Amino acid sequence: MALIVQKYGGTSVGNPERIKNVARKVAKFQAAGNQVVVVVSAMSGETNRLIALAKEVAGAPDPRELDVVVSTGEQVTIGLLCMALQDIGVKAKSYTGGQVRILTDSAHTKARILNIDEAPIKKDLDEGNVVVVAGFQGVDEHGAITTLGRGGSDTTGVALAAALKADECQIYTDVDGVYTTDPRVVPEARKLDTITFEEMLELASLGSKVLQIRSVEFAGKYKVKLRVLSSFQEEGEGTLITVEEEQNMEQPVISGIAFNRDEAKLTVLGVPDKPGIAYQILGPVADANIEVDMIIQNVSKDGTTDFSFTVARGELDKAVKVLEAVKEHIGARTIVTDRTMAKVSIVGVGMRSHAGVASQMFRTLAEEGINIQMISTSEIKISVAIEEKYLELAVRVLHKAFGLDVAA
Ligand code: ADP
Ligand code: ASP
Ligand code: MG
Secondary structure (H helix, E strand, O other): OOEEEEEEOOHHHOOHHHHHHHHHHHHHHHHOOOEEEEEEOOOOOHHHHHHHHHHHHOOOOOHHHHHHHHOHHHHHHHHHHHHHHHHOOOOEEEEOHHHHOEEEOOOOOOOOEEEEOOHHHHHHHHOOOEEEEEOOEEEOOOOOEEEOOOOOHHHHHHHHHHHOOOOEEEEEEOOOOOEOOOOOOOOOOOEOOEEEHHHHHHHHHOOOOOOOHHHHHHHHHHOOOEEEEEOOOOOOOOEEEEOHHHOOOOOOOOOEEEEEEEEEEEEEEEEEOOOOHHHHHHHHHHHOOOOEEEEEEOOOEOOEEEEEEEEEHHHHHHHHHHHHHHHHHHOOOEEEEEEEEEEEEEEOHHHHHOOOHHHHHHHHHHHOOOOOOEEEEEOOEEEEEEEHHHHHHHHHHHHHHOOOOOOO
16 A cells, blocks of 8 residues: 655636546545545635735734744645545545644744654544645644745655655646746746756756745655646646666756746946955845845956845845945945846756756857846856846747757
């Protein structure tokens, strides 16, 4: 008998008919002789609605109370799914994160899972129940409700699979696997049968929201067999996340393209070019808890230089305030911003053994007249910051240039 953890995302439980569809799918797996634990998201749009509601009441809602509010979306779905299961004769029992005891740290709205008490779930499974757990939420050591960050139900699913030593964790969503890029932006995108953990980690961290990055980290760390599949299709193997050794020898150079629209750029103009300047600029930004992504320092002329970096668009105003406060002390001339930046990244373990990938990327963008403003690289990815209005075009031409639209 196999133990399977299945996670169904917001669209997959978006209305009563879809919840019944999930119940039928779950029932089929149980009838085939498996023990099934189900993790569900809030119905689609519900988390956004709850966040908006909180913001109407308070401009900057208290994170602890925000978690109390946004975690309710998932509580509705677990109850509804259990009812739907019982309605077709399947024994089912629901748990909120706090009831299972998914213990997290106290970092409200972005908490990390520390421990899961799997014993009660095992007992319920052994008694023939399908166990339905609310995704995205946990409880801290003080009993306060916490949430795991947007897309966090993926992480609940994988963490439960790890704790229960499940045979497989299946992430059911509204696409039938991981694609070479977001199929909503590039219709020619192809579904991948497998992708390595390393590549999936990069794609997730660079903006592909098909899996939350922490879920991929968890799966890699605890060796969880992780698969992405469609909740709307009966057949299909989806995409299996694998370790590199299992891959074919013949690697494509690039496996996928990720992008992120929410970037903004700050440039501090005319700063004295002397040791410690990067620290003087980025130190206060880090102290304000603002994550900095790409960084460029220009060559100096007349003893001064320009220093640029990108932050998430939502943090731009805060970052400007921080820099305005230290501008005089640093001796900078002025600060300019660009709110409409985007980042496009090509990812592939095959890059390690191929020269000329960067130049091919840059040439492709140049041919379309797309100006690259910043570049950052790692062993298996190259990211560029460009104007947001060129984002779709950039992703499309790169997808074609690297042959991602033709079957390997
Ligand atoms: P769920 O609600 O099921 O968690 P999400 O909306 O979080 O679903 O994630 C699925 C979406 O991720 C897809 O609808 C797709 O638009 C987007 N996506 C982005 N990049 C990719 C990719 N490389 N492969 C597949 N889907 C992707
Ligand atoms: N409902 C949460 C969100 O919308 C968690 C999830 O769906 O994974 O971010
Ligand atoms: Mg998601």
